[in-house]
Amino acid sequence: MQLLSAGIDEWSPHVLSGAMLANARGAHAAPVSEWILSAILTTYRRWPALIRYQDQHTWAHRRPGTDFDTLSGKRVLVLGAGAIGTAVARLLPPFGATATMVGRTARAGVHGVDELPDLVAEHDIVVVICPLTPETDGLVDAKILAAMPDGALVVNAGRGRVVDTDALVTELTAQRLRAALDVTEPEPLPEDHPLWTCPGVIVSPHGARTVPGTNRLCYEVAAKQVAALARGETPPNAQAR
Template sequence: MSVARILVSREDDDQAGYEYLRAVPGLEIVEYDPNSLNLSESQRSVELLMPPYRGSHRPLDLIELLPNLRMVQLLSAGVDEWRPRVPKHVMVASARGAHAGPVSEWALSAILAQLRQWPALVRFQDQHTWAHRKFDAETLAGMRVLIVGAGSIGMAIARKLDAFGAESTLVASSARDGVHGPDELPQLVAGHAIVVVTTPLTDATIGLVDAKFLAAMDDGALLVNAGRGQVVDTDALVLELQSGRLRAALDVTDPEPLPADHPIWDCAGAIVSPHAARTVPGTNRLCYQVAAREIATFLSGGTPSNAAYL
């Protein structure tokens, strides 16, 4: 059997996945430093590249230094940073599916935190105030939730919401049984107390949640973004938050990282987490399990299920 060689980061989060890669027939691990462009001749000769688990954009410039490259296997759910930089003849595959559990858990926690007024309660606690009857909590039971992005993450969120008695409406890039297509989205926004964004970043989704979309949301509705910051028009969202008409829970922002002087920090109706929805113990192993499966499929001559195309 011929052997294919793959560049894999030597950082701790990545070494946790070596066992899965070593189990792939015909694959040899070649370690590299994702912070450096200095590659040995042996490293330059590899056929596969895996960006690191954290800060996956760091080795983007290595693409031009790998003449034999045939595949880039990502550990992220999205491919938007990499696909435009990778030559058309090189396969790009994601780790879609590995993030569904952690990110859906974050989405549910963000929704419940907002509905049960935990940000306000923490501020009361900081002031040593017993806030009985000083805030208005809501229940998730019976609420209608619009999920924009019906991939593995969006579907996992819908399952969790169902357990709380909420009703989910799903929208994807194409319609299928139980899932609406993008052309229906403008008519679906109103009537939902919560809108959850999990769609990947594509030409069709950049700025999708714009001023018109936000204006169509019900008064008091909650926007949850667990997808990509560029899907939401930040300036338009700030205006809605400052007016107090909408609320938001954001794991991703545009710009990102969010500057210290950005107005979203001071919006009482917003909670922000630092692109950390997947960051819980064990997610890196889940990503490597999916990645190893994709690589094995590729090396056997098949098409990885998470392959991304231009």
């Protein structure tokens, strides 16, 4: 079974044992990493506050909520060292930011997930882009969030369930952390959910990949997968069940 998505969590429980399930790894790297960078810059440059002032026809020079910040010099922890996480890490240096990669296991240039509790305390931004698995479900919990520095930013473009929603709401309500979320738990986010009104949060409706050209990239990956299968090879993105 060939998916056009980066994640396989929605399909995996329904695939029979012995079948191969393949994702479109690599196709989403450019659009999703671009969304992540835009979310960081939008937060630091206070665009939500500026737009609200614009709606009121207010020239917002030095108004409350317009304490601008810069990405330059920031330390970014990227939780997920796959194609998207790697693309995020490549985008940061031109802005003067540094990236630290965290993967399931430690390897050259990548820290293991077991180091996460110590690493978050040293970073200004945590980007969550890892897949949802039994090991990552609720991984960014109250303890991890509490270890982040005051004013730090959580960016989640992976899966909503990787981050403990209740713990995040607590930190946002206290105005200790900020967040930019393309995915949530639950999803879609109910209209009465507290995340909508938490201070310092941007919510995007799981649309980081939804730009022109993404489907073409997905089908290009799928075509390569099918071609590998036709040659008698195991498709590179396939996982045996």
